[in-house]
Amino acid sequence: MKKIYQIVLLGALMIGFAACEKDKFGESIFIDPVEDTTNYTRAFDQWLYQHYTVPYNVEFRYKLDDNGTDPNYNVVPVSMGMADTVAHLALYLWYDVYDSIAPQGFLNENGPRIIQLIGSAMINAAQGTEKLGQAEGGIKITLMKINLMETNNIEQLNEYIFKTMHHEFSHILHQKKTYPKEFEQLSAADYNPDGWQYTSDTEAWQMGFASPYGGSQAREDFVEIIANYIVKSDADLNKMLTIAGQDGKPGAKILNQKIDICRTWLAEKWELDLDALRAEVQKRQNNMDWDMIMSLGFMHEKTDTGNGGVLPPSAWPE
């Protein structure tokens, strides 16, 4: 009797514990996607994977998911043609530049994880402003107004894309390693978060800002100094510094101080040579050979990291 009792008890307990075996979940409730080899964008998507995702660990997004944008603005996607052009240009004027200047693995470790292209600007008609780009949490850089870009206009390319990329990437860098406090002190009394858009270039330069937007707040000032220094041509850089120092204005002196701080910070914190970066960008901007760019003829080219003909800082007007 005792044995029967034990067998029944053991059996009952085993069934009891095993009864819910079917509740175990598989690896995912979602159905594994099947690769569509006929997809209209497959060739471009594969190209992006090969040239962005594999080497730089970055997702290059050109198809727009409206959830990823600010609902307070009306934006439209980028055209496929412009996405293709910008993808090639960004390799030429940005990724490959860092590859040739920065320590190995720098972009893999610090570069943005997502580049999002948007066709239009984010226009705030009430304030008279428009956003050309934004960086989010060191993860994503959004570039706007791409559809309106004139590809043979390097100033516009810089304004819409590359200055914005250097600007937003510098945000990512200083969010990881903060910039020196002394930078904030240089223009502490002049920042104007609400009225910067009413400042002209000349006024901004003479106050020691690289652009009107740089006068909005210190962190924007910091990244605008870096971005403008890298992309401005020698002539434009000299013009900015000359005008900044006219009529005894302190702008040129402040700008030089800020550039020095940025230069030192990039060298010490990131092992990046700001002047070499600038020289490489300038060299490439002056050689916009579209056949070479679209065929990626520039890739992995190692270049002279010297000053590249840029007017040395010592020659700039105070």
Add this chain to the structure above:
Amino acid sequence: MKAKYIVLVLALASVFSACSRDEENLFDKSAAERAQAALDNANEILTAPANGWEMIYFANPDSRGYNIIVTFDKNGKVTATTKNVMIEYADGNGTKKELLVRNAPANAIVTDSSTWEVINDYGPIMTFNTYNNVLHAWADPRDNGDALLGDYEFLILHADANYVKLKGKKQSAYYYLYPLETGVTAAQYFSEVEAMDKRLFGNGNLLHIQANSEEYMLYNGSSGIFMLAGLGESPNEEEPETYPVATMRNGLQFMNSPRALGDVRYTLTGDKMESNASSIFAAPAAAYITEHIEMAAGSWSVDTTNINDSSAHVIQKINATLKATYTKNKKNASVKSLTFKKTSKGLVVVFSYYGSSSKATTDMNYLFNIATEGNSVKITYNGPADENAQKTINAFPDIEVLLKTLDGSFDAIATDAINPSNGIKITNKSHSELWFSIQG
């Protein structure tokens, strides 16, 4: 021993109750499988029509409807075609007019290809996720940043082989797609839409909508936004009840059903546009003549080139007198037009003629009255409206002879009953040889 039985009973009870918390599956497939099935279904339906869909695009809940031909390929490519019309939008300084597709010529038929996808979000969402000159033209921000408030991501509310209904994710307007018959080209499609638009709304058109015993009036259809009012009433001036609409090749597509009658698509069949439970039509010609003047502030022009012999003869006499009087403008001195319209003096016929100038006309007003009497219209001539009009008659007495041929009771027959404004023939009931063609 008793304790053993208690333990045994509890153990057995656990066998039967172990999974009692489990509920029966309400669905035969998992949520992910059902979501995927919805995407597959939408993909299947959208890519099915060989010649694509005609898409009625209401940019936003306050926008008129626009026509697009759109073809979805299984490989994710979408091709869209539209006619490049002028659009209006509000900027800080008022209303601005621009071409819909800014980089294409006016009235050109514009085609562009890009990508589309059905994704999972709040249910299946159809998205045009790369820029298309046609599909994003309404959403592309203009200088004011506001764009025309069009959408390019849509909730799929209904999809079958007959039609697809979408809802804009941001602006919440409704969009409708119908399969386009094989063989219909874009040029043919837009030409037919334009012809139908001219037929329905050329020269203005005041329509009626009826469901069961309820009847309302629809004003201002040519703007693409109907204003609805009660029968015999004018639209509320401050807050009119409006219904965006688009002209299709065979009728009309509303964004929302007027007065929630349940119908949004009306097909022209004979003299009416019919839907499931309601119909849209114009008043009979005799009634329409007065409605057009009294309620739609419209006018009627008498065709002086297509007119009864007697009146034509009088016009010839007037022309001869004018040429004899205005010798310096002998070549061009002639009758220009006769137009019934309502003015501050009341209903008048504006008699317009070229006198001393070949460029500017002289207009004289003569009082009339028009009233509908059953199936006919009674027109009464009441004399000159002012002293100058009297002087003109004194100088050219045949003008009054001509005006008096318009006096009488007339039968009225519309050339096209769905829009009498495009032409009505009125024939004097007592003198059938006296007939006139009038246009709204």
